[in-house]
Structures are given as structure tokens and as C-alpha cells.
Amino acid sequence: RAVLDFEFKAPEWFEGEVWESQDPADIRDVLLLNNVSTIGMKQRPLLRSSQNISPDQLDAGVCMSDDSSSSFKAACLPSFLIIGAMKAGTGELAAWLEQSPLLRRYTNFANPNWHGEAHYFDYIRPGLIPLLFKRIDDVRARPKYESKDQLRTTHSFDKTPNYLLATEAQLEMMHRLLPSVRMIATLRNPTDRAFSQYQQECRQGFVLIGKSPAVKGRVVFARRPDWALHTAQRLGLANVSKEDFETATFPCSNDHFLAMLMGNGTGPDIDLSRSLAFRIISTGYYREQLDRVLALYPRKQLHVLLHEAFMHNPIAEMEKIEDFLGVPRMPYANMTRITDSGFIALKNVRSKADKLRYEKLSPSTREKLDRLYRPHNQGLLDFFDKEQLRKAWHISL
Numbered sequence: 545r546a547v548l549d550f551e552f553k554a555p556e557w558f559e560g561e562v563w564e565s566q567d568p569a570d571i572r573d574v575l576l577l578n579n580v581s582t583i584g585m586k587q588r589p590l591l592r593s594s595q596n597i598s599p600d601q602l603d604a605g606v607c608m609s610d611d612s613s614s615s616f617k618a619a620c621l622p623s624f625l626i627i628g629a630m631k632a633g634t635g636e637l638a639a640w641l642e643q644s645p646l647l648r649r650y651t652n653f654a655n656p657n658w659h660g661e662a663h664y665f666d667y668i669r670p671g672l673i674p675l676l677f678k679r680i681d682d683v684r685a686r687p688k689y690e691s692k693d694q695l696r697t698t699h700s701f702d703k704t705p706n707y708l709l710a711t712e713a714q715l716e717m718m719h720r721l722l723p724s725v726r727m728i729a730t731l732r733n734p735t736d737r738a739f740s741q742y743q744q745e746c747r748q749g750f751v752l753i754g755k756s757p758a759v760k761g762r763v764v765f766a767r768r769p770d771w772a773l774h775t776a777q778r779l780g781l782a783n784v785s786k787e788d789f790e791t792a793t794f795p796c797s798n799d800h801f802l803a804m805l806m807g808n809g810t811g812p813d814i815d816l817s818r819s820l821a822f823r824i825i826s827t828g829y830y831r832e833q834l835d836r837v838l839a840l841y842p843r844k845q846l847h848v849l850l851h852e853a854f855m856h857n858p859i860a861e862m863e864k865i866e867d868f869l870g871v872p873r874m875p876y877a878n879m880t881r882i883t884d885s886g887f888i889a890l891k892n893v894r895s896k897a898d899k900l901r902y903e904k905l906s907p908s909t910r911e912k913l914d915r916l917y918r919p920h921n922q923g924l925l926d927f928f929d930k931e932q933l934r935k936a937w938h939i940s941l
């Protein structure tokens with residue numbers, strides 16, 4: 545068994561007081577004075593990289609020091625996760641949380657310089673546990689900790705929106721490794737979310753539009769041009785080549801979005817048999833996704849919020865999140881600005897809401913999507929009041 549610097553104990557969530565502070569610098573002092581760590585751990589386990597480690601020793605926030613280094617270096621498993629939904633302001637939420645001197649966000653596995661998403665649990669990889677530890681004690685892997693004091697007062701988190709789309713098997717793996725992890729899910733009106741994801745795919749050059757007579761009006765998704773061919777062939781369009789398609793340019797039009805949703809356009813309904821439409825649409829089936837998480841984790845480890853409520857009053861939503869995590873309040877009121885598009889954003893962070901926008905979703909497509917999502921949205925009434933959902937999402941339930 546690994547030698548532990550502190551008594552090893554499965555983390556228990558801290559349910560004590562929440563500290564109020566006007567100055568971010570105070571927060572660290574308060575924690576040091578009170579001699580406690582945040583995010584619920586009274587004692588934070590520290591494993592050593594040179595020891596054999598079993599998965600049973602792991603949990604949210606468990607750290608490992610790098611024994612091959614002469615100075616103290618450690619990396620930690622995430623103490624909490626922003627699990628999704630994709631295109632529901634997860635980047636913004638992570639940026640707000642990162643303002644706290646107590647919280648550090650993960651970089652990517654493959655590229656530690658990319659300040660992005662760790663993607664720990666959205667693949668079933670052979671040998672994930674050795675991989676986790678190869679990374680966790682990798683000195684390049686950030687966030688890294690350079691003193692035990694930092695370990696006591698600072699926690700890491702990961703924002704990977706794909707976790708909300710994780711399969712049962714992936715979630716089981718996550719639960720095995722991080723049974724105490726706290727999770728935050730932010731949900732956006734699924735109709736708006738779908739259009740937003742479509743625009744993202746389009747911005748990234750993954751939406752192809754049929755231009756030759758054989759494929760005129762077809763909209764297909766392809767991370768690479770030759771994939772468009774496979775898609776076209778699956779649709780029964782033989783003898784097409786990649787020259788029959790052109791890459792759509794951002795911003796993508798409502799017409800193409802509708803064509804993508806409707807498949808070959810022969811029926812009155814959205815055609816979910818097609819890969820892009822299905823991928824985009826099913827990402828908004830939030831209730832099913834939350835149920836998969838809650839099949840393994842207790843409800844108290846999950847905080848669910850509405851993106852639109854966050855947009856409207858980010859400080860109020862951040863306070864709820866801070867209470868959920870058990871971290872002290874940040875003085876956000878002094879840290880905000882109003883963006884050109886009228887949203888409240890952080891002064892020192894470039895908000896995604898600043899960037900060039902696309903046209904509004906057409907009312908008739910909105911109606912189709914709202915109808916499709918209605919039963920799924922009704923499933924969210926166990927999480928939100930009817931009025932709250934109606935007000936935020938402008939939908940009937």
C-alpha cells in the first residue's frame with residue numbers, strides 16, 4: 545500500500561460554514577487561519593508516485609506527489625466536475641469558478657498547454673488507471689502543486705461537457721475512481737442548444753452542403769471530407785464524390801439547419817436516423833443523461849442549473865454553486881462588465897458571448913424542435929419548477 549502523508553480516509557463533504565470575503569486575497573488567509581481545506585476534505589490524501597496504488601485509494605481530490613522530483617510536486621484528481629451540457633455556457637461557468645484563488649482548472653491530457661478539457665472519462669481506454677497516474681505524476685500535467693500548503697487550500701476541477709453524454713460503462717468507471725466527486729450540470733433550452741451546436745460544427749468546417757444535382761439540398765456532417773462520402777453512400781446516394789459537396793461557411797443558415805434536421809425532406813418530421821441530426825438532437829435529452837448519472841451517484845452530489853438563469857443573474861447562480869461546493873464566496877460584484885450583446889461577463893475574461901453571432905433560429909424550426917423536446921423537458925420538472933423552466937426556456941410544458 546502507498547505510504548500516505550496524511551491519514552488516508554475517503555473524503556467527506558464539508559458541511560460547515562461558508563466564508564464571506566470582499567477581497568479574493570482574504571480567502572486564502574481565512575482558509576489558512578482555519579487550518580482546513582476546501583471542497584469538503586478535512587484531510588486530503590497524498591499518495592506517492594513510487595508506490596503501487598490501487599483504485600480503491602482513489603477519489604475526488606486525491607493527490608499524488610512526484611517522487612522522481614527533488615522539489616515537492618504533486619497533481620490531484622479533480623475535486624469536482626462540470627459535466628455539461630455542451631454549448632450550455634460550460635466555458636463561462638469554468639471561467640467564473642477559476643477566478644477563485646482556491647480553484648484550478650485542468651488542462652487537456654494530450655496537450656497540457658491547452659487550457660481545455662481533461663476528457664478523463666468519456667472514452668473507455670484500456671489501462672485507464674495507469675494512464676491517469678502516468679498523467680497525474682507527469683510534471684507537465686497541470687494544475688500542479690508545488691507545496692503542501694497549496695494542496696491544503698486549493699482544489700482542481702475539470703470541465704468536460706461530454707461527461708453528461710457518457711455511457712453507463714463510462715460512468716461506472718468514473719464512479720469507481722471518483723465516488724465522492726461533486727458534479728455541476730448547466731442546461732440550456734435544448735432547441736437553442738441544438739442550433740448552437742450546429743453553428744459550432746459549421747464554424748469548425750464539419751458541415752458539408754451538397755452542390756451537384758445528385759446531392760443538391762443535402763446537408764451532411766463530416767469531420768473529414770471522405771466521411772461525407774460514407775454518409776452519402778449510407779443514404780443510398782451512390783456514385784457521389786467529395787467534389788459533389790462544399791464546406792458550409794459560418795454562420796450557417798436556417799435553411800441548411802432545417803435540411804440537416806429533415807433528412808431527405810420527404811416526411812413532416814425530423815429525421816433522427818441521420819448521424820448529425822441524431823447527435824445534435826440527442827445531446828438535449830437531458831433527463832436521460834441526468835438519470836444515468838443519478839443511477840450511480842446520490843442526488844446531493846449533483847447541482848443542476850439553467851444556463852439562461854446564469855446569463856440573467858450569474859452572481860446569484862454562482863452563490864448557489866459556491867454553497868454546493870462549500871467554497872467561500874468570491875466578490876464577483878466588483879469583477880463584472882456588460883458585454884456588447886448586453887450580457888454580464890467577467891472583466892478579465894473574453895466571453896464566448898462576445899463573439900460574432902449567427903442569425904436567429906426560425907420560428908417554424910423552433911416549433912418543430914420544441915415539440916420533439918417536450919416530453920424530455922417535462923422530465924426536468926423533478927429538477928425545476930414549472931414556472932422556472934417556462935420562464936427560462938419560453939416553452940410550454
Ligand SMILES: Nc1ncnc2c1ncn2[C@@H]1O[C@H](COP(=O)(O)OS(=O)(=O)O)[C@@H](OP(=O)(O)O)[C@H]1O
Nearest residue numbers: 630631632633634635636705740855887888896897
Ligand atoms: N454570459 C453569457 N451570456 C450568453 N451566452 C453565453 C454566455 N456565456 C456563454 N454563452 C454561450 O454559451 C455557448 C458556449 O457554451 P460552452 O462554453 O458550453 O461551449 S462548449 O460546449 O464548451 O463548446 C455559446 O453559445 P452560442 O453563442 O450559441 O455559440 C455562448 O455564446
